[in-house]
Amino acid sequence: MLLLQLLVNGILLGGLYVLIAQSLNLIFGVMGIVNLAHGGFIVLAGLFTYWFATTSGLSPLFVLPLAFVAMGLAGALIERFLVEPLMLRERRADLASLMLTFGLSFVLVQLALNLWGSDFVSVPYLQSSYRFRGLNFDAALSISGVFAAVISASLYVWLNYTLSGKSLLAASQSPTGALSCGIDVGRVRMVAFGIGVGLAAAAGVLVIVVLALAPQSANDFTLLAFVIIALGGLGNYLGVVAASLLLGLAQSVAGYFWGGNAEYVLPYLLLLLVMVARPQRFRQSP
Amino acid sequence: MRVSRSRLGALGSAVLSILAGGVVFAAASAAHAAGAPIVVGATVSETGPLAADAVFQLKGEALGVAVANAHGGWLGRKVLLKYYDDKSSPGTAVRLYQRLITEDKVNLLLGPYSSLVTIGIAPLINKYKMATIEPGASVPTIYVKGNKWNIQGIASSTTYLKQLLPLAHKAGANKVALVGLESAFTLACLDARVAQAKQLGMKVVYRTTYALPMPDFSPIALAIKNAHPDVVLGCTYYPDAVGIARALHQQGFAPKYFGETVGPVEPAFIKALGPLANRILSNTSWWHNYKTPGNKAFIAAFTKKFGIAPDYHAAVGYSGIEVLGAAVKATHSLNQAKLRAYILSHTVPTIQGPFKVSRYGLMLGASQEMVQIQNGVLKLMTPPSLAEGKVLVPYTGS
Structure with missing residues (x-):
């Protein structure tokens, strides 16, 4: 029963991780840039949700x-007016985009600080748990997990079975080839960035009902998402789902048997191990 | 060597001019000093994981300065609080205190929030020999011979929730689970409570520490649940206090006694947890019904200025300014050695009680008392003479 409970807790946590990481992965997969403002979008949406829920009830x-x-x-607007010109103009576009999104993350955090202050906040919503055959299913994580599964499945279906999704994949695999097939690569990138940011915002909405959040939490989410997509394979959508679930599971087990410090350090330890054992994993998947 | 009269005259005139110039300069400087405000420098964690509690300390300090100015300032000069955000980071705080001392050249210093950040700046304080009241550093090991310029402004970390285990033990509880954040204050608190549990003959059935940001407290909550403790005691700050309470509930466990150190006294805690916060025990080194000089005026002024009620972090910040002011006025000086000698050798009445410290600056006057959240309202449980009710058990988690 204990192992089953740990499995449930781990998978539920992994579901939240899927949502946190998949948006960063989408942007990286299509555009080849690491969006360092990722966590900023999560906290901005999370804090807006807090404000909305507490004022409206x-x-x-x-x-x-x-x-x-x-x-x-x-x-999408940020991509069109900030990222895209940089991608076209700069020779080291990857480096320039890193600097741009790094700066953007500061703007987002400062915006959140000015709007909602620096306090950690969370919404007292779905604080109970569902009980099934002696197992507890954390309500907030369960709902997050369901949304994560729906969003990830939708993303997968869209990318692999629709024309627009395939265009996006094509643009990520070979921009020149995609252009020669008549695909508007610029538009595809704008759509990918927009969806990526939209997904990050969706993650923020769900995170605020699970964790206490403050503007300065932004970097923690960016780092966590980066660790997950690095473990799952950069740009590999199914790999990220698997890495999220496995990480959630491993943290659940480690936290139970070896305490909080083991749970905290585990993602970074795993990243280190994978970097040493499988360096090829850190190349963008074709 | 012969010097002509005219040359002597010229030399004399020059010397007189220099002396006269010096006098004029000194007079001008004195006039400037008399008019210039006395600057109290500090850093506060306006952002970062310590912010929720630290901003109350800052508000208390700001109010203390406003009240001092309303009463004519110190030594006939206005008082100014110059502060920076240390982002809950000891490294940032060290750079900022260096700036306060060497670039801003502040006259007086107040310490930052938390033992963690204070430990970072302690060597700097001693290097520059600045008598610094530490309103947010409760760890007693800071106040030792080598750190003689640091003066504790808050009750010791060993007194946080000190009433909980004896209370539970007296009622027949025997098994204790203890959790704590990896931080100077919380670890000192955890060690003190573990020692107390052993002293009482209680069994520590679970103990762990964790770091922030913690993604999920459910593994710890599940481990606590499976250890079947009667008492769960968390040496926490605000974010983890919320996380642990929520995770325990989600794992379907409510211990008979549940206490957390820092966090539950903030209004945000009750707002974040809703009914889950009820019957959680915590602590405070100040309360609104303390019959201390100026306490009623402090509460009224704080509520008017900030639109919220003060907590004990606000009270220790305010008290820090009260003690600095008393020392400056009594010594008629901004000399750091004189200020330190005065603070160490006198008992200064403050809103949180008598401010009395040992020869190494360790707080002897203030102590942490126990509070409990009852129907969404914090109530003082100890000391018996000031208690606003009786401790309600069990913690229901709903």
């Missing part, structure tokens, strides 16, 4: 579609 989940669309549009 409504469920924070109402914010989910709004945050996805609004932040997605904002992301």
Whole structure:
């Protein structure tokens, strides 16, 4: 029973990780840039959700579609007017985009600080757990996990079975080849960045009901997401799902048997091990 | 060697001019000093994991300075609080205190929030020999012979939740689970409570530490649940206090007694947890019904200025300014050695009680008392003479 409970806790945590990491992975997979403002988008959406839920008294989940669309549009605009010109102009576009998103992360954190202050906050919502055959299913993580599964499955289906999704994959694999097939690569990148930011916002909405969050938590999420996509294979969507679930599971077991410090250090230890054992994993998948 | 009269005259005139110039300069400097504000420098964790509690300390200090100025300032000069955000980072705090001392050239210093950050700046304080009241550093090992310029402004970390285990033990509870954040204050608190549990003959059935940011407390909560403790005691700050309470509930466990050190006294805690916060025990070194000089005025002024009620972090920040002011006025000086000697040898009345420290600056006056959240409201449980009710058990987690 204990092992089953650890399995449940780990998979639920992994579900949240999928959501946190997949958006960063999408942007990296298509554009080849690591969006260091990723955590900033998560906390901005999370804190907006906190504000919405505490002032309106409504469920924070109402914010989910709004945050996805609004932040997605904002992301598309950022890509079109900030990222894209840089990608076309700079010879070291990867480095320049790192610097740009790094700067953007400061802007987002400062914006959140000015709007909501520096306190850690969370929404008292879904604090109970569902019981099934003696097992506890954390309600907030369960809901997050369901959303993560739906979003990841939708993303996978869209990327692999629709024309627009295939265009996106094509643009990520060979921009020149995609261009020669008549695909508007610039537009595809804008869409990818917008969806990526929209997904990060969706993650933020769900994170605030699971964890206490503050503007300065942004970097923690960026780092965690980067560790997960590095473990899963940069740009590898199914790999990231597997890495998220395995990491959640490993942290659940480590935290139970060896305490909080083991749980905390585990992602970075795993990353180190994978970097040493499988360096080829850190190349963008074709 | 012969010197002509005219040359002597010229030399004399020059010397007189220099002397006269010096007098004018000195007079001008004195006038400037008399008019210039007395600057109290500090850093506070406005951001980072310590921010929720630290901003109350800053508010208390700001109010202390405003009250001092409303009463004519110190030595006839206005008082100014110059502070920076140390982002809850000892490294950042060290750079900022260096700036306060060497570039801003502040007249007086107050310490930052938390033992963690204070330990970082302690060598600097001693290097520059600045008598510094530490309103947020409760770890007693800071206040030793080698750190003689640091003066504790808050009750010792060993007194946090010191009433909980004896209370539970008296009621027949025997098994204790103890968790704590990897931080100077929380580890000192954890060690003190473990020692106390052993002294009482209670069995420590689970003990662990963790670091922030902690993604998920459910493994720790599950381990606590499976250890079947009667008492869960967390040496926490705000974010982990919320996380542990929530995780215990989600794993379907409610111990009979549940206490957390830092976090539950903040309004945000009750807001974040809702009914889960009820019956959680915590501590405070100050309360609104303390019959200390100026306490009522402090509460009224704080509530008016910031629109919220103060907590004990605000009170220790305010008290720090009270003690500095008393020392400056009594010694008629900003001399650091004189200020330190005064603070170490006198008992200064403050809103959190008598401010009395040992020869190495260790707090002897203040102590942590126990509070409990009852129906969404914090109530003082100890000392019996000031208690606002009786401790309600069991913790229901709902």
